Amino acid sequence: MDKEEVKKAIYDMIEASMGKKKLKPSDVMKKLKADHGVERGDGKAALKDLMDAGTLVYSYKGGSYVELPPK
Amino acid sequence: MAKKYDTPMLDELKKGAFPSFITEIEKATETADYAKDLLGLLERSFNEKKTHWKHGGIVGVRGYGGGVIGRYSDIPDEFPGVAHFHTVRVNQPSGFFYTSDALREICDIWEKYGSGLTNMHGSTGDLVLLGTNTESLEPIFAELSSRGWDLGGSGSAMRTPSCCVGQARCEWANIDTMAITNEITQHYQDEMHRPMFPYKFKFKVAGCACDCIASIARADMSIIGTWKGDIQIDQKEVANYAKGGMDIQAEIIDMCPTQCMGYDGKAISINNEHCNRCMHCIAKMTKALKPGKERGATILLGSKAPIVTGALLSWVIVPFMKMEPPFEELKDLIDRIWEWWDEHGKNRERVGELIERLGFPTFLKGVDLEPHPAMVTEPRRDPFFFWSEEDIEK
Numbered sequence: 001m002d003k004e005e006v007k008k009a010i011y012d013m014i015e016a017s018m019g020k021k022k023l024k025p026s027d028v029m030k031k032l033k034a035d036h037g038v039e040r041g042d043g044k045a046a047l048k049d050l051m052d053a054g055t056l057v058y059s060y061k062g063g064s065y066v067e068l069p070p071k
Numbered sequence: 072m073a074k075k076y077d078t079p080m081l082d083e084l085k086k087g088a089f090p091s092f093i094t095e096i097e098k099a100t101e102t103a104d105y106a107k108d109l110l111g112l113l114e115r116s117f118n119e120k121k122t123h124w125k126h127g128g129i130v131g132v133r134g135y136g137g138g139v140i141g142r143y144s145d146i147p148d149e150f151p152g153v154a155h156f157h158t159v160r161v162n163q164p165s166g167f168f169y170t171s172d173a174l175r176e177i178c179d180i181w182e183k184y185g186s187g188l189t190n191m192h193g194s195t196g197d198l199v200l201l202g203t204n205t206e207s208l209e210p211i212f213a214e215l216s217s218r219g220w221d222l223g224g225s226g227s228a229m230r231t232p233s234c235c236v237g238q239a240r241c242e243w244a245n246i247d248t249m250a251i252t253n254e255i256t257q258h259y260q261d262e263m264h265r266p267m268f269p270y271k272f273k274f275k276v277a278g279c280a281c282d283c284i285a286s287i288a289r290a291d292m293s294i295i296g297t298w299k300g301d302i303q304i305d306q307k308e309v310a311n312y313a314k315g316g317m318d319i320q321a322e323i324i325d326m327c328p329t330q331c332m333g334y335d336g337k338a339i340s341i342n343n344e345h346c347n348r349c350m351h352c353i354a355k356m357t358k359a360l361k362p363g364k365e366r367g368a369t370i371l372l373g374s375k376a377p378i379v380t381g382a383l384l385s386w387v388i389v390p391f392m393k394m395e396p397p398f399e400e401l402k403d404l405i406d407r408i409w410e411w412w413d414e415h416g417k418n419r420e421r422v423g424e425l426i427e428r429l430g431f432p433t434f435l436k437g438v439d440l441e442p443h444p445a446m447v448t449e450p451r452r453d454p455f456f457f458w459s460e461e462d463i464e465k
Binding site for chain 1: 127227265267
């Protein structure tokens with residue numbers, strides 16, 4: 001997968017999880033590896049891009065999670 | 072200035088000989104409206120014996136997952152000035168050294184965008200700025216970063232590393248604590264600003280076993296300066312201490328935890344093989360005793376305060392490691408530990424708790440460390456690794 005595809009996979013994963021289960025960044029990395037064979041470093045770089053662009057945001061509730069930004 | 076709220080309970084806290092945080096908050100009401108409602112909210116909490124703060128949520132600066140701790144009042148209509156009262160953590164310089172200009176710069180920014188209140192430093196070490204609203208976060212970050220400051224860590228991330236003053240101010244420092252702290256901070260920027268761990272991870276670097284920053288109790292990884300070889304003795308200075316009235320037998324020899332020292336009324340002798348490098352004698356007789364010439368650090372892992380489970384102290388995982396820039400051996404060990412913790416850790420499980428859950432032998436194998444008799448959980452306890460079937464067959 002190229003970086004754009006990894007970013008889309010992360011975004012879709014977070015979008016699908018909203019309102020159900022909060023995902024930690026490490027959950028995202030593990031699922032990326034299991035579902036798409038994406039290495040951790042590539043996953044981290046894609047997540048960093050999404051955060052820098054404001055497409056996704058971090059939240060905190062006893063631990064850190066990845067979420068869609070509030071509307 | 073007239074008070075916005077009657078605060079009889081808070082007023083009690085202004086009495087007495089010690090500085091009062093209430094007095095300081097009242098002073099801040101002259102420059103920031105936040106402080107007026109903060110006093111009202113505090114009085115209310117004291118009366119009702121319950122907090123009116125909520126924390127967490129989605130709050131921060133773009134791209135960063137840490138550095139801002141979201142703080143909200145649960146009665147914002149009654150105290151609108153503190154509807155948002157977020158905490159901003161600023162990465163402190165290693166060893167907490169500032170120029171007065173740097174402090175003025177921080178305070179000016181904080182009075183412009185925040186409450187003007189700080190309780191520097193937080194227990195992790197960051198310079199802690201107390202109280203601002205969500206809209207001010209990006210401007211604060213922009214101003215801070217344009218002047219070379221950065222936010223510290225929060226959430227499930229590497230927390231801002233901190234250290235004692237080390238070789239900058241202390242002759243006992245066996246390692247350059249400030250250089251190590253700076254290197255960890257710079258090298259692991261992503262790990263600090265972009266939470267990727269099961270939970271928090273703290274580093275504290277102490278120059279010697281006196282451990283002035285209490286790294287053994289307050290850091291997931293404690294890096295404590297030590298030495299190899301014999302303690303250096305200047306017998307002429309020993310005689311001077313005796314001449315000056317020091318009871319060397321009672322204050323030094325009898326206080327040695329391993330009883331490895333002797334004094335014949337003229338000279339001190341040390342059985343260095345039995346010395347556990349506690350620093351007691353060196354700290355008491357600074358002019359007469361110095362650490363051995365080969366310096367390095369003991370690496371310990373696992374301490375934490377009681378949050379999810381009880382408190383732990385760090386325990387030795389590497390008895391001696393040379394500490395020379397660029398600290399590759401240390402960084403390699405850190406990477407291996409994080410990888411193992413990330414793989415096996417549950418949500419909100421500190422690395423020390425994970426080791427307790429899975430066992431020390433599993434940890435040692437997971438991070439490729441050899442067992443060593445110095446790996447004790449607590450004084451006078453056997454090392455808690457066990458022999459596997461294959462070890463017995465060997």
